[in-house]
Amino acid sequence: MNANDRKILVVGGGMSGLTAALEAAESGAQVIIAEKEPYLGGRVAQLHRYFPKLCPPTCGLEINFRRIRENPNITFYTMAEVTQVSGSAGNFDVTVTVRPRYVNDRCVACDACAQACPAWRSNDFNYGLDKTKAIYLPYDMAFPQKYVIDASACQEDCGQKCAEACQYDAIDLNMQPQTLNFQVGSIILAGGWDLYDISKVDYLGFGTVKNVITNMQMERLAASNGPTGGKILRPSDNQPPKKVAFVQCAGSRDENHLPYCSYICCMASLKQATYLREQDPEAEIYIFYIDLRTPGRYEQFMWKVRDDEGVKLIRGKVAKVEQEPGTDNVTVTAEDTLGGGKIKMTFDMVVLAVGMVPSTKAKPFPLPLSYTPEGFIIPELLPEGIVAVGTLKNPLDVMKSNEDATGAALKSLISLSRR
């Protein structure tokens, strides 16, 4: 027995990481969370609503944040990435590098700095749909509720102006990257997923055809804390779209891009169809799909959307997306494969149901682990003491990721107790 026996490092503070961390901590382990973004909550925080009950995800996150607040067994670091790992189960030696936030714990989130800040940056939380100041709170419910400076956007006198506006001595422009060392018994990998770079699918027109957006952008457009205050407006002219197409399997199930199914895109598009229909009872929605994948009880949700007269489901893949000449509208081409021939229709906006890529694809964990060519961790081949969670292993929805994360916490505890 040694002191690390009850210590677990959770890499990633999204929904899966939080769940794994909380479950382990609530069972008595000491848990450290390292999250690379300046806030906890990950992708889930960016959703407008999520399954199964279509509640706002901030509600589930709020509970988790509260559990963290009340739990003395959890410490977390944001803007933190694991840069080096050595050792083995029971005795991992981990180096975590914390990027400078340039804002310290004195920050009260009063927003005075942002009001004074002269520089702007593209808002990655909103997938580039709007801008924030170079000093910003990632989103209104961000936890921790602390501002952060985007150093690449905050040049020249920007930092100085921000600092001068702060009455609380919370801005520290000289903050340096910090290197932390931890000894832990077990590591839970919960790095989550990134959205596939859909501009690589040239025929879908993302980035070249106006009013072609991704499903995650759609979530932000629908969210009350999003770029449009929750009113779904198309980007080119801020008009509410009347006729919208959803293009399923954008990148997924395609061996030129992602050979696997991303699991949740069918449900996401059906859900987003309800956003549009709620906002505009006249809206016309077309969902183009290959196979509608609404597993288990999600089926009933599909029925509900299918039976809505404003929603049409067409069995056919969109393989051409073009700007309608002379307008900001978008023309898509597909085939109704149940005998309907080619369909060429024009829409106000097109939503691409973009698939997910494990975060380990772009950035493998600093330990030699086994990955599939697509970057998924192969759990059977993980070394003792390391557990992977949720979408790092396979595309999943939030609910199943949570179940998986709970199981992962147990696996991690077992690997501790075996020592």
Add this chain to the structure above:
Amino acid sequence: MAIEERKYGAYLCKGCGIGAALNFEELAKVIRKDGKIQHIREHDVLCSPEGLAMIQEDLKPEGEGINCLLIAACSPRTKYQEFDFPNVLVERVNLRELVAWTQEPNHPETQALAEDYCRMGAARIKKADLPEPYQTECDKTILVVGGGVTGLTAALEAANNGYQVVLVEKEAQLGGYAAKLYKATPSSYPYTSLQDPPVHALIAEVQAHPLIRVLTNTTIVQSEGEPGLLDVTVNTNGTEETIRIGSVVLATGFRPYDATKLSHLGYGLSPDVVTNFEFEELAKKGKIVRPSDGKAPESVAFIQCAGSRDPEHLPYCSDFCCLTSLKQALYVRQSNPEATAMILYKDIRTPGQTELFYKEVQSDPGVMLTKAEVTGVELAPGAKLRVKAKDTLLGANVAFEADMVVLATGLVPTTLDDPILNLTYRQGPGLPETENVRQPMTIPLAMEDARGAAMKAIQALEHVAAGVAVHPRAWDETFPDPFMQRCTQCKRCTEECPFGAIDEDEKGTPYFKINRCRRCGTCMGACPERIINFNDFSVDIIGSMLKSLDVPEIEDEDDPEAPFRFIGLVCENDAYPALDAAGWHRLRLNPYIRFIPLRCLGSFNLVWVSDALSRGIDGMILLACKSGEDYQCHFAKGSELAEYRLSKLSETLDKLGLEADRVQLVTVQISDFDRLPKILDDFVARVREIGPNPFKEF
């Protein structure tokens, strides 16, 4: 742990615009006079190290020795680490989000609002106390019901983590359906080849595990008690035994849907129409042959969603059937290389990386697929079966002839047939259920889920042992502590507890099974005698807060700025953060409403309405979570119960000559900060229309 000698201190923060929006001298006067707290200190930035040092100094026993802190600063959701002092009672008054950030600075109503919040904070801290955990003896044995792959996994995981496990299986053999499989679909990369069912290795491991006691041929006769103290009586081959159990994992899994209901797909038409379960047995026996004549089939048609995804049968997707039929198509091919398998599907569902298996199976020359709506199965000449379908990828109505038809039959949870646990007490969502009990799923997912369920069972035990609540109020050390002498046995609490934590003895007197309790306070809201209370949350505490308000007289009721007074009772997890968010967005909130967060709207006690209205308060708004089928209440039924209680209230109000509209419940989501101003203004406008509370004058 009760605080012996209470010493109160109030600390006011001037930061974040609070100082600029309010008159602190007046505020201090109110705290002194109405709040009866004499030790008052101000600071420019209370959460700064300097501000905190000031508080710490006062906490020293040798100094002021303050042990009850009223902190009037920002929302309790922020700066929680800074304002956390061990063994000290802390009450946060939110002057930032609810006042400075949402009200007009230096307006008389803004000042009045802040003063009321300070009064309420002071009233609360006077009555609240530090929590003491409820600890009882606790047995840490875990009962796993069901010896299928899920139960086996759950048992093994729990045992590997050092817990004693009793595994109960009603059949003679462990393994359930998974043990009857010929092969399993691949569960790991590259997802291309069939594998041996993982269940056999699991069974061996479980049987060899020293901490697992396996009881086969066993059913559960009765379960009573509460987590940590469950007495479960089991019957093994006629012999009964009672075992002390800490917590239960229910993993009784599924059974196949009754295929005799699938005559429209030809079941019963010919022995050559079989279910996927029957086909699996055929494969396990060796070479696949037709049940009718023992000949190897040249062509086999698979009909997907036989029963599943069908409102007439099962209103859900059974999840495993697509992968299973793909697997069984390979059986057909391996058994007879000249045979073909035709799979007729609504949608092929091979989520995630199992898509790779779909592609692999498809690549076999003899496996063919189409989307189709099967319209019928009939006998055809030459001892064949004819499957008719429409909406196919060929764009025409088609018929296929096959030697055998396999119906990809769905799953039904076993809990549908039979209550399994035979609980002697009220049920609620308190047990960790797994896998197919909740929803159909494939083996790998079920195994993951089993781990999660085992974890939940372990946690339930550990939290019981520590005397704290489980999710969602994990670590809460408070618990409902009824004053039973005044109980009238009305049974509202036992009926309304969403978790079945309150039972009745033979005489009909309720008794609390604290280990099942989630601490939502629904019982407290239900109790007409107001005898159920928590250390820091009680009918009296909230009542005192209501009564502490200053209710000015209305001189001109038509004046749009007449000082009406309202109470807002809000869910602390959803509506309260939404109010905070409105603050961060600097939205203007109606200045006439004073908000009080509740653990759950289920704890809303009707007595508060009369407390408030009799004090002259003009109305009350409840900001609750969504109820009904897709409820969003974290305690399942809290908001629904609040609504129910309100429906009863309108009669009472009518009798008093008060208008029902004075008390309203509005559903608010955590993301609804932008809707709040209008919701609140509309409510206030409605009550202004009705006019001031006539009881004001008394």
Add this chain to the structure above:
Amino acid sequence: MADEILIKPDLQFVKRIMAAGGQDAKKCYQCDTCSVVCNLSPETSPFPRKEMLQAQWGLKEVVKSPDIWLCHQCSDCTVYCPRGAKPGEVLAVLRQMCIEEYAFPPMLARMVGDYRFLPLLIALPVVLLLLALKITGRLAIPEGDIVFSKMFPWYTIDIIFLGAAGFALFVFAQGVRRYWKDLNTSPWKVRLKGSLISHLIPTLVDIIKHDRFKKCETTFARSINHLMVFFGFVFLGLVTAWAFLKEWVFHQPGPYFIFSPIKLLAMVGTALLLYGIYQIIVARQANADKAGYGTYFDWQLIYVIVAVGVTGLGSWLFRLLGIKILAYPTYFLHLASVFFLFFYAPYTKLAHLVYRTVAMLYARMADRGF
């Protein structure tokens, strides 16, 4: 249901398709990307998605579908296919099977499509030509200036090649007759518009200009390369016809003056042929990853054309250089490869010239995407 089709999947046919170069056909999951990215595919019942399904099920009537000929194997479908099912290649195989289906005798067609019979196929012209030499007593290298007619007098050439061409034309005629009949019966029978001739002219113009072929995106260059080979053949055909005319009408057999117009045309034709086919080889190899490498059937024709061009050019050069020992054997090989090209034309990919023309004519008359 009245309009119900009884489907009889044919595993053997599926296996044949897979063996002939359509080994990825089964991977298709019917998403329709192919039909949408294809610039040649019509609006109603577009190809190649439905053909992929028919191929997967082994529904043999697919080879009779005119749509498989409307495909010019641009391979845009193959490039974008999310499953790597290579519809372009599969349709090529189906076209091969169509050629097989309508060729007589079918046995010969199967042999042409099977690489194992290649030596036998080559042996036929070689033996035939050797036999001709034997009979005419010219097995040795002739003395004096290099004049190819010393080896093969014109009458032997005419007998052998007119015979071969006549045979090919006969087989084609039979094939086209049956094909046209099949096209005009169910399930492809549609009401044809206008007269055969009025549609034949624009069809031929379309073919000569390669208008449809140029709609290819990924393999746009191939349409140009094909155009070069096409005109190479046209020019060489004109040269042959002219030589034939001179010999039989004006009795002026070759060889011709090196800068005579006919010789120049021959040189241009040869150059176009060789450069075009070279580019085709280069482009196919460069695009192989994305667009598919092509089947044996494809490469057979490519190499026969290469053989014809190279041996033709070689015999001319060796003759000019006066290298007897190379010139005569090369000429022998030239004749053998030309024989191969002509005689087997109804069975090789060259038959596409005929069947595609027929199918395009039919499609034009049936108003499908023209």
